[in-house]
Amino acid sequence: MHDFLLAKEIVDEVLAIAAEKKLTAIKSVDVEIGTIALAHDGFDEHTEDIDVENLQFGLENIAKNTILKNTEFKFKKVSGDNWKITNIEI
Numbered sequence: 875m876h877d878f879l880l881a882k883e884i885v886d887e888v889l890a891i892a893a894e895k896k897l898t899a900i901k902s903v904d905v906e907i908g909t910i911a912l913a914h915d916g917f918d919e920h921t922e923d924i925d926v927e928n929l930q931f932g933l934e935n936i937a938k939n940t941i942l943k944n945t946e947f948k949f950k951k952v953s954g955d956n957w958k959i960t961n962i963e964i
């Protein structure tokens with residue numbers, strides 16, 4: 875579940891950056907993924923392991939109708955909380 879919610883968060887964030895910088899395409903995005911705590915479906919905030927394959931699948935689905943349709947997302951699992959974009963190549 876968190877993989878798909880995270881996919882949406884990542885796409886939203888990258889689209890916001892693209893809009894701000896007036897980019898029309900992005901070649902690749904590097905993302906570091908730590909432990910993702912989320913509240914959803916009536917449950918309090920909790921952590922779940924992120925499955926990178928599910929994350930990739932979710933991202934492709936959400937990104938396909940946006941300027942990110944050809945963007946390559948590269949993930950690195952790290953220790954620590956949350957996630958962050960470490961590099962964007964245009």
Ligand SMILES: [Zn+2]
Binds near residue numbers: 875876914
């Ligand atoms: Zn959950």
